[in-house]
Amino acid sequence: MRRSAWICCVLIGLALAASAALAQTAPPAQTPPASSPAMSQQQMDQMVDAISQAVMKKMSDKEKEKQPPKPAADSGAGMDMASTEQTEMFMEIGELATGLPALGTEFRHLGERLDAPMNQGRTVGSYFLLLFAAAALVLFTEWLVRLLLTPLRRRVADGMRGLHGVRALILLFALEIPPLLALWLVGNACQAIRFIGDMPQTRFSTAILGLVMLWRVVQALFRFTLQPWLPKARLPDLADADARRIYFGVSLSLLLLLVNGAVSRILVALESPAVAIGSAQLYSAIIMAAGMIAICAWLNRPVSHWFIGVTNPAHASPIKRSLARHWLIAAVIMFVSFAVADIYGAVTGRSNVPRALALTLAIVVGLLLLESLVHRLRILLQHRSEGGVHVVHPRGAEALARCARFGILIAAAALLARTWAVDASGMMAGDEFSRISSSMMAAALTAFTAYAAWELVRYFTDRYASNNSGQTLPPGLGAADEDVPLATASRIATLMPLLRIGLAIALAIMAVLTILTQLGVNVTPLIAGASIFGLAISFGSQTLVKDVVSGVFFLVDDAFRVGEYIDVGKAKGTVEGFTLRSLRLRHQNGPVHTIPYGQLGQVTNYSRDWSTIKFTLRFATDTDLEKLRKAVKKIGQDMLEDPEMKEEFLAPLKMQGVSDIVDNAIVVRFKFTVKPNKPTFIQREGLKRLVRILPEQGIEFASGAVSVRTIGGQVVPDVVAGAAISTAAAAAAPVLPGA
DSSP states (O other): OHHHHHHHHHHHHHHHHHHHHHHHHSOOOOOOOTTSOOOOHHHHHHHHHHHHHHHHHHHHHHHHHHSOOOOOTTSOHHHHHHHHHHHHHHHHHHHHHTTHHHHHHHHHHHHHHTSGGGTTTOOHHHHHHHHHHHHHHHHHHHHHHHHHTHHHHHHHHTTOSHHHHHHHHHHHHHHTHHHHHHHHHHHHHHHHHHSOSSSHHHHHHHHHHHHHHHHHHHHHHHHHHHOTTOGGGOSSOOOHHHHHHHHHHHHHHHHHHHHHHHHHHHHHHTTOOHHHHHHHHHHHHHHHHHHHHHHHHHTHHHHHHHHHHHTOTTTOOHHHHHHHHTHHHHHHHHHHHHHHHHHHHHHHOOOHHHHHHHHHHHHHHHHHHHHHHHHHHHHHHTOBOTTSOBSSOHHHHHHHHHHHHHHHHHHHHHHHHHIIIIIISOOSOHHHHHHHHHHHHHHHHHHHHHHHHHHHHHHHHHHHHHHHOOOSOOTTOOTTTSOSOOOOOOHHHHHHHHHHHHHHHHHHHHHHHHHHHHTTOOOHHHHHHHHHHHHHHHHHOHHHHHHHHHHHHHHHTTOOOTTOEEEOSSOEEEEEEEOSSEEEEEOTTSOEEEEEGGGOOSOEESSSSOEEEEEEEEEOTTOOHHHHHHHHHHHHHHHHHOTTTTTTEEEEEEEEEEEEEOSSOEEEEEEEEEOTTSHHHHHHHHHHHHHHHHHHTTOOBOOSEEEEEOTTSOEEEEEEOSSOOOOTTOOOOOOOTTO
């Protein structure tokens, strides 16, 4: 409605203006006679239509003028614009490169700006003398305080063992603070006494003294980590020569980086022209990159040793080892990027990218220092006390190290994300990133909690399994002829692998669902889809489901444990392990049988509770059975008193009585009951004693030879019987409990 009213007003105004113009330009018309007719209605309508079309055309032309012209598809305007920007950038770089005379002029004028007329009468010579004296006093004060603390630091380093070592590390770090505090106090005192007021000399001295203090503070972190002159307190595993070489190289590189950033700041403080500042940034970036690459090449071997030492080579992945050996390539790429970013900042006046790269380098170096600290703490916590007991279990120390590493990586990733997304590239505003980062940090905290929980589960399950796991040997089989006893695992140790897998799956599912919820993802469709998928899997894999369910019931019934010797009909052997679907048996001859739970059927366990061994021996027909019984009882008592066997017996060796009488022998049965650890060893020891002791007491075993009388009455001695008669030491196979 407003637009229609506005159009009507415009039409009326144009009509009035046109009529006024016609009235001014047209010759005076003669007064028509009274009888001439007026303008007809049709003529009036035609005039209004003509005016309306003219107004609409004019408005359309104005709208076209407001719209930007569209470039033609084949005109190459975009390429021309890009080439123009590149040309301008190269022209800027060329201007900065040729700005070296201006930079030289600035440094020549530096003495003039620092001279007496602009600095309340203090000459440049006296100023530099005072500045040098202040810097020397600051460094001397720090060195003196550090020298006074050296005996204490050495005494503290002598106790780098166990928990005392952790406390010693904390104290050594605290002893790095007094020299730096003295450095800061003396530097500020010199600044307040000799360099006051808003003058070029004051600004220059502030920049120089601030550079010195920052250099020494950062250097103190590497001194605490590398300990060039205190090997006992050194965090990484490095030789003295390598540690000192890295320390001096890092000190030089830090000084080079700080000078690179301070040159432009000093020129800005002295109000130098933009060309000189940009030229200084250009040349200092090139010199810095070349110097840093040269220092990294000089430190290639010792830094590789540092990296390999803190990656725990026994458990390090091939990727970590490769990165440790080829770190120089990454360093070269980093410092070339640094130089390019500085040149880009000098051309465009934007310092966001160089700052982001500097922060990235600081984070990478900080991660290396923290990794060295975690490595040393892990070693200290694994140290054995005087009684041979670990301060912290080795697996616990490894778990703590992994959790600390994971948390540090999360914090570093969050800081880098904000630096590059907000400060460097400007992809997000600060408020928008804060809103997104709140949910991201909640998700990261959930991931860290789940990871710590998994490490806790892994620690307890590994430790319990290592302390309660059974041997993979069948009963009686040993290293030197079946003399090693069998140790079976407890029921909890047997169930521990399945418990670990179940907890891992539960933690992973809960963590993933929680993280997705915190990121704003609706997990209800995922849960429904997973349920349908699980149902389809259960219908399509009936054999798998049968194996899993059968295994659950076998384990609930406690039918077998790791280290027990069992017979499942199709195979027999010692239980080495199992999964959710199958059982792994090791036969006494070496082969390994993998049997799904659904095919086990009846399980006979030879290693549970106790084992009764029954065997028979043949004696002469005239043997005194009472004398035999007493002799066997005495042998059984001797075996009970034997230190090697007394803990195994539940019932001693004894004679049960005559089980059979054959033509030339009396068959006598013996038995004993022992723990199921090594029954065959006890049986062999008993047979050996029976064969040795019974003949000494006049008890003879049955002979395998018989006398045959011929028809004529002559006796033919030593005729071997046709039937195979067992010797006196022949023993029957072991009889299972309850037989």
